[in-house]
Amino acid sequence: MVIELSFIWAGLIAFAVLAYVLLDGFDLGIGILFPFLKDRDERHLAMNTIAPVWDGNETWLVLGGGGLLAAFPLAYAIVMPALYPLIITMLLGLIFRGVAFEFIHRTNRMKAFWEIGFCLGSLIAAISQGMALGALVQGITIDGRAYGGGNWDWLTPFSALTALALVVGYATLGATWLILKTEGETLTRARRFAWPLGIALLVLIGVVSIVTPFLRPEYLERWFGWPSGVYSAVVPILLACAAWMLWSGLRGRHTLRPFLATVAIFVLTYIGLGISFYPSLVPPSLSIIDAAAPDTSLRFLLIGASILIPMILVYTAYSYWVFRGKVRPEDGYH
């Protein structure tokens, strides 16, 4: 059997986006939780848990965007103008989030400003990404080989709902990451955040899951039709297991389990999205095959990707290993 190159690439890009969401998710989550931390010392401790790794985490976003341009230039050319204001606000948010890591330590007078910049930047980036997700799920109007909708198509109650869900999701990742990486008072506080956030996240996932199949008839078919509905039913069952794992992890005062449980919840909802989308790349009308670059482009980059992505995973894991364990105030990563 010949596997279509475009499907391999759809899988790779999906992987890059998932890696981004999980890795930068807890970075952004810490920014979102920033105002609820006790004081400046605790906020800086929280920042230091991500300082050595955030840059690598964010790179997955560039791979997602760059991979889309390389493998599906038509999808890239349609989605970017369709989500124009969201992409711009996301980028501006990421600018403040990114420079804050350095700038906070370079000034006393402006410290509070860059703390607010870090927090608001993270929040705005998360909202933009969540809205973009909602807009994509609703479907994008295409006219010929270009975006055919208006300036404000992305702004709907549904995209507001997905934005809220993603913000809460990132905050849960951030809280469980802090449980993993801190100790003492901060750990206790993070655990206190994780409880309501986890519950809110599951409720929001439930609401989004109930609404989504009714947005488009094909989603309904993929979720409740025969036989695809049987496979789809596995996702909610596993999701319930992940929710139990989060509950037991928090209750049993484990440090790693709540984070892994939240990661599992993200992975499962992501698979759920994949079930709704497949085989579209940009719902409703642009399929993976239609949007694909010529095979010469796909093959050329795939050779490199199949060697380099495993290497990247290895040295990324190494970097996490180097900075493993609890972060203490005296580590001072700046």
Added chain:
Amino acid sequence: MLSDISAIDLARAQFAFTISAHIIFPAFTIGLASWLAVLNGLWLWRRDAVYLRLFEQWKTIFAVVFGMGVVSGIVMSYQFGTNWSVFSDKAGPVIGPLMGYEVLTAFFLEAGFLGIMLFGRERVGEKLHMMATTIVAIGTVMSAFWILAVNSWMQTPQGHGFNDVDQFIPLDWWAIIFNPSFPYRLVHMVLAAYLTTAFVVGGVGAWHLLKSPKNRGAQIMFSMAMWMALIVTPIQIIAGDQHGLNTLKHQPAKIAAIEGHYKGYPEGRAPLILFGLPDDATGKVRYKVEVPLLGSLILTHNLDGPLQGLNDFPPENRPKSALIFWTFRIMVATGFAMLGIGLWAAWARWRGQLYDARWLQRSAVLLAPSGFLAVLAGWITTEVGRQPFTVYGLLRTSDSVSPLQAEAVGASLIAFIVVYFFVFGSGTFYALRLMGRSFEGDISAQVDHTASDPKGTQHGH
């Protein structure tokens, strides 16, 4: 119609603004990363604490500048899609994989080892830390390799065909990457980055020498930078000359616009217009000062070498001359000023007065930002000279733009300008303040001192 025109002008203004802001940072960090690797190596080899001291302080400056480079670079990677979606659709199959390779071979490498370089010396040991530092330096150069491959292909495209929906289809990757102008651009840009860093480091060294001539850290910075100026500037001038020959061969209209030649010189013997005001409307250069014969000699290395003028090209294919006539001259003049300082420093060194030559040091301080000026002027020359095409001769800029309304592009342009000036202005201020610290004394004491020094922040916002 009017809104179409202004949408494309705004999209061009936005691209010009965001990429000009971005190029400043890699131009600096490419050289700085290599220099940090050298300093770290010298520390491990000689165990002279002055090198560790230099490494640690410049490492912090690197982190500030690199952070700004990363965030402004992410903007670039999405701007192709937001503002130039038709270009992305058509050229994506060729440039997309090249940019994908940049992410896979360079971005991840830099980002993955940056944390270890910045914070990991005690955690991984000195050898692995040295390796991480070297890898970050290699990553910055690899990044330049791929980006220059993309840009060069857009200037001198080859190795592609077209499919039935008018997309560029890659046929020969080797030809696409190693297109005719690529080697010249890559060498010219990497040398420019090294010179940019050298002049910043030299300027900072000179600044501290003017305050205290016995400052060892400052002496090392100044001395190393002046060696770079002496050795690399002449190589860069030769590389620039060769690049010029290459451009004449592949983009003659660009050369005509740079030189301000509206009428051609089929028999050669063209003059070199030193200064003047090119006027594209009338096709004349007003108030011009010219040197006979020199134009042909420099551009073709031959007095009788023929040169085309802008009038030899159809009006719709001509780049505008007024801007790039001047940016090119600014770049060249800056290059010769760099050479001059390199020679001056060599003479002072030979007389044993390198660290006491006050006027030399004042001039070096003045020239500290010269690399940025030259890089910006050079990029404007080559990019504006490529107009009215995004892919030279094949895809027009006016056919590359996204179907967006002017209001959306205008609003985002204003947002970028406001945020960039504030954020990167602040970052530049912090970097300058870090450069202003003396590069002497115990490192740990210095770091603690600066963190809690109320005086140091008096000059803050």
